Amino acid sequence: MSQNQANEKVLVLDFGAQYAQLIARRVRDLHVYSEIVPCDISADEIRAMEPSALILSGGPASVYADDAPSVDPAIFDLGLPILGFCYGHQITAVTLGGEVGHSEVGEYGPATIERDRESALFNATPLEQTVWMSHRDAVSAVPEGFVVTASTSVCPVAAMENAERRIFTTQFHPEVKHTEYGQQLLKNFLFNICGLEGTWTMDNLVETMTADFRAQVGEDRVILALSGGVDSSVVAALGARAIGRQMTCVFINHGLLRKNEPEQVEEVFTKQFDVDFIHVHAEERYAKLLDGVTDPEQKRRIIGTQFWNEFFAVAKDLETDGRPVKYLAQGTIYPDIIESGARKTGGKTATIKSHHNLIPFPEGVHFDLIEPLDHFFKDEVRELGLALGLPEHIVYRQPFPGPGLAIRIIGAVSPEKLEILKNADAIVREELDEYNARLFEQTGERNSEHSCWQYFCVLPDIKSVGVMGDERTYARPVILRAVESSDAMTADWARLPYEVLARISGRIVAEVPGINRVAYDITSKPPATIEWE
Template identity: 75%
Template sequence: MTTAPASQLVIVVDFGAQYGQLIARRVRDLQVYSEIVPCDVSADEVRAMAPSAIILSGGPASVYAEDAPSIDPEIFELGIPVLGFCYGQQIMAVTLGGTVGHTEAGEYGAATLRRCDSGASALYGETLTEQTVWMSHRDAVAEVPEGFVVTASTDVCPVASMECAERRLYATQFHPEVRHTACGDELLQNFLFGICGLEPTWKMDSIIDDAVEAIRAQVGDARVILGLSGGVDSSVVAALCAKAIGKQLTCVFVNHGLLRKNEPEEVEAVFTKQFDVDFVHVHAEDRYAALLADVTEPEEKRRIIGSQFWEEFFTVAQDLAEGGRPVKFLAQGTIYPDIIESGARKTGGKASTIKSHHNLIPFPEGVHFDLIEPLDHFFKDEVRALGTALGLPDHIVHRQPFPGPGLAIRIIGTVTRDKLHVLKEADAIVREELDAYNIGVNEAVGERGGELVRTTPGGPEVERPVWQYFAVLPDIKSVGVMGDERTYGYPIILRAVESSDAMTADWAKLPYEVLGRISGRIVSEVPGVNRVAYDITSKPPATIEWE
């Protein structure tokens, strides 16, 4: 469901760049809609998409490698403005008759760029004659194609940028999309608004209006069912569908008893008081408890929890049908990275194969729903912004990553009601204390050089808000002493990490007083716990979760 008019579409042709998604995000930050397509997209496919601008991403390959990604040369003949970055500049050059060679030395990181365009380049506009850019290359353009001029250079790279203004073809060896390039945003603005003549019209109000209109057009007067987990994606889908079709939506909240303290009550309160939808709260705690009894293997826990969810979910759907309210559509919280990170979008895949990322749904025999995925063109931060605009509370919009099987995989070994109670209470203390810590850090520090640095006396000392934090209950007990009496209780493992994308993570360097306060409260307030340990392992080699 594309929510932008074709005249405002920018496509990012992906050559396997580590910054591919970042380019699309930077364009969207400038309120212009963008999509990512694989590099073997044909000129006919591009023509059918009718974009008003094309950006060629970087990539890890050498243009002269045997299996190097290429581009359909006719794309450059469509009359659409093109901007290439790094490999995008190199593939533009060789495709149009220029050459690429090895520089004497690689160029990685910050570099000083000097313009040599006498102020005439529409891409550079009024940016500084000398500016810092971010380089990452060994190959570079040696000879520009006919009709192109060199517009900038560095000490290592004679062709740091080139352009053919007459054909509206522009390219840079550096990466304007990264924050380390000082004038990167200005270059993107100059390209989008000056060269391409676009307008910043892709704004939250219009995004919501377009999405609501698309849902109504797809659904008509049919009924929609949604499995509501309380997570960000499913909650935003629910809020968006509620705005579009109201009581035609049935939200099924399967309570497996494995959520964090107070979460089931919070989810029900939001979707029964704030939104006019049909909300079904399935209390399946006892059934899950029976199924998980004596199960210790984490993958078996996941299988049981996932299978039982669909059984509970389809039971509700069957009840609706038998009650005269048959369901035609199943709404899902598929988001854009789910699509572009699937096999279809890898370099070498065809653009026509980029389709909805359908979750593996075990439909019972004779049961089928058409899928509705209203978030399938949004990045995660855009989904959060949508949630806020739709009126969802912060505790849902900014919910930390939480595994689908819930606390079952933060309890090592068997899951019992006693263990669940202990972990819920301990985890609530961890979240309360570190929520307060994060608020304090954000209020007390200023951003300097990309790091948050404490401004209190005794510094400077690096101190960052914690990205994710929770408690883990291991399958052991340990000896302790409380009130002059020997105890034999559970330990709690505290896990707190710094990360931006969960691909890698470092353990959070929490102040001792914060760790001491968390430990003291858990041991004092949670019966059955007599010890708290802090996991100081990074990812890799560990994972963020324990199971």
């Protein structure tokens, strides 16, 4: 992203927290532009970026570990307002001469803090309030010039500050919704302490991202990895706005899409967008590569690697005057990076599962990547899509993984299993599209309390006994997955009405040959992921 989104800008120093981006998002929710930078950024580099304030994120390490992330001490002498959470609270303490100790009792989850004194950070919040903790280490002695502003029964320094230097830190996490006054604390910091006005909007971002896209590309050609989903569609709209027909949209049909989806994607992008569109029929190549493959990571890597090969082949065909297509644009979003462990901000997270668009290039293939959405959550991508003028039926389209139904079929992929899953999934989408539409009519909200954010079927690699028409069957079950979420980082299973579940189950068993049982997945993320593989 550009380093000059607006006159007001907050830098979030990332110490490896899996939810560092959540901090940036909460700040942007308050109409102040925020950007994540590595925790080891120098004070001189920060000064050159001209931020209005700094926020130090949490992190999984102990401040005394040999490989613990550190911070340039000079950042505390820049005269900028600073807010630190969790690890950011502790690293501030030890860097400025305080002490951090290892507690006998940790705090994980909700905790009650009591304010020790008046504080600008806690303005307009009660003396006692619920916050979200996740720590065992804790500040045991505050640095010179600091005072304790809040504590819990097991954490004597739940918050501290040096108001004169405008440095405020908390052991708890104001950025998570479980901290009941967390957003108020951020408001107090940004507007009362930093004196910001909150004038940044998504429209500002569209203008800046368009200019950045154009500047990065120059006169070169770009191909866009188009899936038809909201992420790649937003990049398509942004690219079309920035460089027009310098960009070619390439849709790789791997045969693993939902029922009738390839036809729908082609219709949308040939009739509604003024872009060059290429539909690559790669169904047979993918079927051969995936034949007999059961391991989900291997599936993802095969699919991702072949995507690069397919795009590179198209790029070679588009070469003119010996000039190769230099850039490939794709709709990578922040949760993809988190789950793949492919952080771009200096921290490290575990690889939960590989994402097809983050698989390394195979030998002989190379593009310079354009990933304008790599710091955005799904709900922010939707907002950006609306600001770019995309129609709502594209912006609010169901999320769908790049590897497609291959990762919703447990075990080896076969034509028979694909046909079963496509037909079952079509019923689920038809029924829950209608259910969501009814809720939208009643509430006027896209994400009302009981609406579904994502829903689909999974086909497990088992069979079970049933009885149909007074005869024994030995057929496959399908598993229904429906979740409520806003950003794909966390999700809760949807509490669907029994009559909706009964209708879905009855239709699938009656209309899809080879299915005799329907189960409902009632696991949240975490501990599960939204997709099964």
